[in-house]
Amino acid sequence: MNTDRSLFAIACRATALSFLMMGTTALLQAQNAPSIATTSKAPILLASESASETLASASTNAFSSSSSSDANATSDGLATALDSAQPPPRRYGRPNYDSHSNPDGSSRWTGMGGMGLAMPIGDTHVYETPSWGLQFGVGRNYNKEFGVIAQFDYDHFGLQGQTLANYSYLYDTYYYCSPANANAGNCTPVTGILDGNNHVWSFTLNPTFTLPTTGTWGAYAVVGGGFYHKVTNFTIPATGVYYDLYTCPYGCQYQANQNIDHYTSNSFGVNGGFGITYKFSQFARERLYMEVRYVLLLNSQRYGLTVADSTSAPYGTPAAPTSEYTGSNLYPQNSNRTTYIPIKFGIRF
Numbered sequence: 423m424n425t426d427r428s429l430f431a432i433a434c435r436a437t438a439l440s441f442l443m444m445g446t447t448a449l450l451q452a453q454n455a456p457s458i459a460t461t462s463k464a465p466i467l468l469a470s471e472s473a474s475e476t477l478a479s480a481s482t483n484a485f486s487s488s489s490s491s492d493a494n495a496t497s498d499g500l501a502t503a504l505d506s507a508q509p510p511p512r513r514y515g516r517p518n519y520d521s522h523s524n525p526d527g528s529s530r531w532t533g534m535g536g537m538g539l540a541m542p543i544g545d546t547h548v549y550e551t552p553s554w555g556l557q558f559g560v561g562r563n564y565n566k567e568f569g570v571i572a573q574f575d576y577d578h579f580g581l582q583g584q585t586l587a588n589y590s591y592l593y594d595t596y597y598y599c600s601p602a603n604a605n606a607g608n609c610t611p612v613t614g615i616l617d618g619n620n621h622v623w624s625f626t627l628n629p630t631f632t633l634p635t636t637g638t639w640g641a642y643a644v645v646g647g648g649f650y651h652k653v654t655n656f657t658i659p660a661t662g663v664y665y666d667l668y669t670c671p672y673g674c675q676y677q678a679n680q681n682i683d684h685y686t687s688n689s690f691g692v693n694g695g696f697g698i699t700y701k702f703s704q705f706a707r708e709r710l711y712m713e714v715r716y717v718l719l720l721n722s723q724r725y726g727l728t729v730a731d732s733t734s735a736p737y738g739t740p741a742a743p744t745s746e747y748t749g750s751n752l753y754p755q756n757s758n759r760t761t762y763i764p765i766k767f768g769i770r771f
Contacts, residue, residue: 625648
């Protein structure tokens with residue numbers, strides 16, 4: 423009997439221990455379930471998928487409720503969700519170039535310098551000969567096709583042999599050394615030794631139109647106008663003396679041309695022409711150029727004495743045609759309208 427009671431007590435204790443262990447296991451599983459859920463990674467949804475799910479849920483809510491306030495709230499939520507799902511708009515604007523470039527990528531500033539030949543044409547060629555010239559300029563490019571250059575030009579010319587012969591006669595007869603003064607030993611006749619030259623310098627503004635081309639060769643057209651100053655000098659050989667502390671402490675003689683007369687004329691002038699350019703690579707900024715222009719000086723004619731006038735006395739003025747000419751303008755051609763063609767070679771950048 424005692425043995426049965428002992429077995430019954432052991433069975434009761436084993437049963438109680440089993441129930442205790444099962445309860446403890448269930449409690450531990452219940453506590454671990456939320457932590458596992460929180461540590462698991464949520465799936466990554468695209469903006470379009472998120473918007474679709476939001477739209478679906480909003481539609482379900484809209485059909486599941488008959489209240490107008492719920493419908494308005496759902497539509498507002500849908501609009502907010504759609505706005506948040508859209509990427510921000512991308513803004514486009516003008517390229518950000520530095521202060522030395524235009525919006526189209528061309529250089530904002532330009533310059534040029536060259537030299538070459540100056541050829542008188544028309545009536546100017548009757549009394550002047552070809553010679554040389556220089557040009558320099560700086561300006562502003564507004565785009566790849568158009569710019570304006572402020573330019574300085576110097577064009578030099580010689581005088582024709584017939585011109586020098588004619589004015590040697592006038593100087594020796596009327597102005598520089600008359601026969602009476604020559605006979606008295608007061609002067610030396612200039613016939614045979616008279617020389618001379620002419621030059622024109624100018625300041626002009628020149629709009630330049632560059633033709634759209636590709637590669638290393640280019641072309642442009644140019645027009646312009648501005649102030650032109652024309653000078654003619656007549657010279658004779660002269661002997662000068664210079665002093666140098668080491669080589670000529672007591673003075674040394676040298677030969678040079680001495681101006682005996684000169685004439686000036688100021689006027690407005692225009693020019694126009696075209697040029698071609700060549701650059702060593704497609705992306706180089708510097709370009710070699712050759713250009714040809716036509717230049718017209720709008721001078722105002724001045725009255726003066728010419729060889730043709732001096733052969734038939736009396737040589738008067740338009741205001742007093744019967745009087746003798748007493749002025750000093752022996753070269754009125756300096757104030758004639760002047761035309762010439764400068765051909766220049768140089769570099770542009």
